[in-house]
C-alpha cells in the first residue's frame with residue numbers, strides 16, 4: 723500500500739484556470755470559447771461562466787457571425803462575456819475580494835463590472851488583444867481601481883481529463899437513468915455534444 727502522499731497533483735492556480743477552461747467548453751461561439759471562474763479568499767469557487775447569448779436568446783436564432791455589413795447580424799451586440807456571466811452566476815452574497823481566473827484578458831466593459839463587484843484580482847491566460855483599445859482601457863481602469871492582474875504561465879500545456887481512469891469497466895455499464903435520447907443524466911457522449919447541445 724502507498725504510504726506517501728501523491729506529489730504530482732495540480733496546484734490551486736492550475737485547478738481554477740482549468741475550471742475556467744472547462745466552462746469555456748460549454749460556449750457555442752464557433753470562433754472563441756472563453757470561461758471564467760471566481761474564487762473567494764477561502765479558495766472556494768463562487769461563480770463560473772462562459773460566453774454566450776442571454777437567456778431566451780436562442781443559440782440557433784441569434785447570429786454567431788463576426789463580420790457583416792449589418793452590425794445587427796454579428797454576435798457582438800448580443801453575446802454576454804464569460805466574466806459577466808461568472809459574476810451573475812455567483813452562489814454567494816457577493817464577490818468582494820475574490821479572484822477571477824479567465825482565459826482571455828477582460829475587455830473594458832467587463833473590467834467596469836469586475837471593479838464594481840469588488841473583485842480584487844484577475845488571473846488571465848492570454849493577452850492577445852493587448853494592443854486593442856478595449857484592453858488598454860481595461861488596464862487603465864484596473865490600475866486606477868487597484869485591481870491586480872497577473873498573467874498565468876502554465877507549467878503544462880495540457881491537463882487531461884480521462885473518464886476511464888477511475889474505472890475502465892464503468893464505461894461499458896448500462897446507463898442507470900436513460901434520458902430521451904438514451905444517455906444517462908450527466909453523461910454526454912461526443913456525438914451528443916456535437917449534434918444536440
Ligand SMILES: Nc1ccn([C@H]2C[C@H](O)[C@@H](COP(=O)(O)O)O2)c(=O)n1
Pocket residue numbers: 751753754755756772773774788797801802803804805826827828829832
Ligand atoms: N475577455 C473576453 C473576451 C472575449 N469574450 C467573448 C466574446 C465573444 O463571444 C468572443 C470573442 O469573439 P472573437 O472576436 O474572438 O470572435 O469571446 C469573453 O467572453 N471574454
Ligand SMILES: [Zn+2]
Pocket residue numbers: 803805828829830831832833
Ligand atoms: Zn468583456
